[in-house]
Amino acid sequence: MTRSEENYLKIIFHLGGSDSTPITTNAIAEQMETKPSSVTDMAKKLAEKNLVKYKRYQGVSLTEQGTKTALSIIRKHRLWEVFLVKKLDFSWDEVHEVAEQLEHIKSEKLIDKIDELLEFPKFDPHGDPIPSKDGKFMVRDKQLLSEMSIGSKGVCVGVKDSSAPFLKFLDKNKIALGHTIQVLEIEDFDHSLRIAMEGRELRISHQIASNLYVKKNE
Amino acid sequence: MTRSEENYLKIIFHLGGSDSTPITTNAIAEQMETKPSSVTDMAKKLAEKNLVKYKRYQGVSLTEQGTKTALSIIRKHRLWEVFLVKKLDFSWDEVHEVAEQLEHIKSEKLIDKIDELLEFPKFDPHGDPIPSKDGKFMVRDKQLLSEMSIGSKGVCVGVKDSSAPFLKFLDKNKIALGHTIQVLEIEDFDHSLRIAMEGRELRISHQIASNLYVKKNE
DNA sequence: ATTAAAATTTAGACAAATCTAAAAATAGGT
DNA sequence: ACCTATTTTTAGATTTGTCTAAATTTTAAT
Structure with missing residues (x-):
């Protein structure tokens, strides 16, 4: 291969x-x-x-075999991303490029040990699920922030666009995975949102909202 | 490159x-x-x-530039070897093959962070020196066990042959870097050695002795 | 100094992964 | 159903790193 x-x-x-x-x-x-x-x-x-x-x-x-192979590469990519963030203090906007290289390292033992070192994470730094060795992964019940209705609350669990510029924007605005979100208002004119996040209140464009995944509270 | x-x-x-x-x-x-x-x-x-x-x-x-490049690859190789042993519990006979792949990953930040995580090791698991970023490395005053005289003492600090079979042999016989060694007797016939190591006494062929580096006491 | 053996280079070919330009097939609009 | 625009494939070329076989250079022995 x-x-x-x-x-x-x-x-x-x-x-x-x-x-x-x-x-x-x-x-x-x-x-x-x-x-x-x-x-x-x-x-x-x-x-x-x-x-x-x-x-x-x-x-x-x-094919089935092709899917299996693809998943094993994606597994490696995402595990390396977690490693870079958790163990080497990379920021989430820096990991993709390096993981693109690391994902091609051929050693089953290596990736299994990395998995173990990281205590078997289920999601990568961008909120994407990490396939298990046998190709299964969690499908989280999430939706785009842009699709939430006024008043609804949730937790930010992932990004759709994981490009460095978008991720840096989120950092700058202190928007991070795990943060709670409540939609306070949706502007008719441009579909921008007013949201409450971790005590603060901020305004977010539709474009941003349509690249942020939220897990609704039950 | x-x-x-x-x-x-x-x-x-x-x-x-x-x-x-x-x-x-x-x-x-x-x-x-x-x-x-x-x-x-x-x-x-x-x-x-x-x-x-x-x-x-x-x-x-x-050339100077070629040397610099070679040293940076060797630096990466050896740091990854330390990483595999210290952080992922690989044995010293398993690391070479994987490090051969990892040494080609292109990210200065990655290798610097690995270096930091490992607390800036100066030697790899086989006792070989790890070049610094600017290409300098320690030259240890060591000699082959086979060149030591009867009675002399030292500490095992490296292997000349780092092939898996040799390393496995050393493991099996509980010969490891850091162990103290004293040459008790050298057999005229086949140049095999009787040595004291960490309290035990064992016999070692000339071939083994000529692949083990020892640092003499003072 | 000559010459045979060994080491090294050249010439030409090949596989992998890509490209450009041209040809072929498909899809969409009428 | 037809024609045109788009998509896709083919054919042939290119690059990188390798190979084999033949030619050349060096080396070492006499």
């Missing part, structure tokens, strides 16, 4: 899809920052190895 | 050499487990980048 193959599988997994709604060549090319023709080549190669199903002009979907 | 280039530099460094006694193509090929013709190609490439000096048929030697 080459690094490139692993990256393709990971991205195909993240793009979702299924046997009935396969992922398009173009979508993969865009995520991989490569050309569609390169994707076609790789699709053939992965199909050859039984990691994806591929029909000319019809796109790609992961 | 590609992974392959890094591996070549590391191996050239380990082979020693200098401007006056450059490393031969064959020696590098053997260490890299590749063919001499491939080494020639890479030598040209590294010379192009000013990482080695290379004259046709005369072998290669590291």
Whole structure:
């Protein structure tokens, strides 16, 4: 399994899809920052190895084996992210790039020991679930802050956009996972929100709200 | 800097050499487990980048920049080895292979933080010195156990051969770094040694003794 | 100094992963 | 159903790191 193959599988997994709604060549090319023709080549190669199903002009979907492989890479990525934050004091906006490299290290013992050292975390620093060794992961009952109704309360549990600029913005505004949130008001004009968070009150644009996941109180 | 280039530099460094006694193509090929013709190609490439000096048929030697790069990779390798042993309970015979992968991770912050987490170790699990960020490392006044005279005492501080079989042998015989050693007797016939170590007495072949480094008392 | 053996380099090929440009297939609008 | 725009694939080229086989240079022995 080459690094490139692993990256393709990971991205195909993240793009979702299924046997009935396969992922398009173009979508993969865009995520991989490569050309569609390169994707076609790789699709053939992965199909050859039984990691994806591929029909000319019809796109790609992961096989069971492909899904398993993708999940193991995602598991490694997210565990390394937790490691970097918890053990090496990285901030959550710095971890992705390094984890992209670390996720390709081949050693089952290594990642199991990292898991153990971290006491088997279930979520990464951005609130995304960490698959277990056998590919299972928690699906949290969460919703976007932008979809909550006035008055409802919840706990901030994840980000949809985990780009550095967004994460830095959240840091600057002291918005962090685990914080409680209550929607006080939603502006009709621009859909911005007034929220209460950990005692403070702040105003948040719709764009921000639609990238923050909240777990509602029962 | 590609992974392959890094591996070549590391191996050239380990082979020693200098401007006056450059490393031969064959020696590098053997260490890299590749063919001499491939080494020639890479030598040209590294010379192009000013990482080695290379004259046709005369072998290669590291430039200052090449040495610096090699040391930074060796630093990473050895720090990761310490990490694996101290933080993840790997045994000293398991770390090399994984460190070979981890040493290529590109993040200055990562390795500095690992260094800090480990409290700036000066030696790796095999007793080899860890270069500092600026490429300096301790040179310990050590000698091979096989070169010690009868009666002399010392502390076991390193291994010359760090292959898994040798290290496992040492484990099995409870020979570890930090243990005190006194040479009791040297057999004329096969140069095997009778030694006292941590209260016990044991017999050691010449081959073992010539792969164990000892630091003499005063 | 010559010559055979060993080491090294060159030339040409290959696999992996990518690209560009052109061709083929599909999808959407009428 | 047809035509056009878009998507996707093919064909052929490129780069990196490797290889084999042949040619060249060095070395060491006489």
